[in-house]
Amino acid sequence: MRKLKKWLIGIGLTLVAALAIGLIVIKSKQYHPSNEATVAAQTSQQVGSTIKFEGNPNNPRVVFYPGALVEPKSYSLWAKRVAAAGYSVYIVHFPLDLAVLNANAAKSLTGTHGYVIGGHSLGGTMAARYAHNHPQQLKGVFFLASYPEAKGSLKKTSVPVLSVTASRDGVLNRTNYRKAAQWLPKQTVFQVINGGNHASFGSYGHQRGDHAATISNYQQQRAVSDLLIRWLKYQVKR
Numbered sequence: 604m605r606k607l608k609k610w611l612i613g614i615g616l617t618l619v620a621a622l623a624i625g626l627i628v629i630k631s632k633q634y635h636p637s638n639e640a641t642v643a644a645q646t647s648q649q650v651g652s653t654i655k656f657e658g659n660p661n662n663p664r665v666v667f668y669p670g671a672l673v674e675p676k677s678y679s680l681w682a683k684r685v686a687a688a689g690y691s692v693y694i695v696h697f698p699l700d701l702a703v704l705n706a707n708a709a710k711s712l713t714g715t716h717g718y719v720i721g722g723h724s725l726g727g728t729m730a731a732r733y734a735h736n737h738p739q740q741l742k743g744v745f746f747l748a749s750y751p752e753a754k755g756s757l758k759k760t761s762v763p764v765l766s767v768t769a770s771r772d773g774v775l776n777r778t779n780y781r782k783a784a785q786w787l788p789k790q791t792v793f794q795v796i797n798g799g800n801h802a803s804f805g806s807y808g809h810q811r812g813d814h815a816a817t818i819s820n821y822q823q824q825r826a827v828s829d830l831l832i833r834w835l836k837y838q839v840k841r
Contacts, residue, residue: 633700634807636676637820643679652696653712654679656686662841663717663742665692665831666709668702668726670748670805675700677805678723680821684828690719690835702729709733713740719839721745721765723804724774731755731786743839745831747804748775750783757788763838764791767830769799769823773814792838794830799823 636644647654654675658665665685669675675694682692693712698704702722706729709720717740722730727749734744735755744757745765751757757764764787768775798818802810804827806820816823 634670634673634677634802634805634810636674636679637806637808639821640677640679640806643683644676646683647676647679647694650693651711654694654696656682656692656694658686658691659689660691660714661716662690663719663835663839664712664714665690665835666712666718666720666730667692667694668708668720668722668730669694669697669700670722670724670726671702672700673723673726673805673807677807680806680824681828681831684825685831685835688828688832688835690832702726706732707736710737713737716841717742719743719745719835721747722749723747724749724801728752728755731757734760742841743834745834747827748772748801750780751786752783753786756786758786760788761790763834764788765794765830765834765838766791767794767796767804767827769796769801769803769816771798771800771814771816774801774810774812792834796823796826796830799826 647656675696678694682694686692695708702725719742720730720734727746731751732755734741741762743763747767798816800816801813803816803820803823
């Protein structure tokens, strides 16, 4: 019996150590907001674990899922501009900054005037899952360097869908992106930011595997916000 207890204790300690090491490794790979994004985030409000940029409360809310290991404030630059155009933006914070750990995080954020949901990279895939499972009050879905999969199929949805990519993106799996077209509705609007890359859909510096952009982060942030504002104003119904 004593040997069994020692054996179980040993396994427990090993698992705790492995978990601690795993958390340290994940933390070391997280992407942090630029100084500019941090400053822009000062105009946001903290709502639980989510940061909110206040817009017109009578318009649909914009719920956003960040890319894997990217801190929410990294998207503050374009979010601030979208909010100034009249659409409140809620950027969700996930455990370990991984949307896959809580794809239903939008549940408490959809509001009474409907909601639009989107995400960057892995965040967009998880946002599509939420939209697929919660079509009530859904007003639109958007993807930033992202795409849905079978569990988040939007093929039968009637709401507007926007897919934005960048010509210098070195992270997006183009093969999977093209295959994912089968899960998108015919009314999907496709836009490409020429000279942009994967990381500059946010503002957090270089991302491993990405190509160098030929436009500035400021220019890509403006392009993202302009595309979203135009889509929200002219495609998304209130």
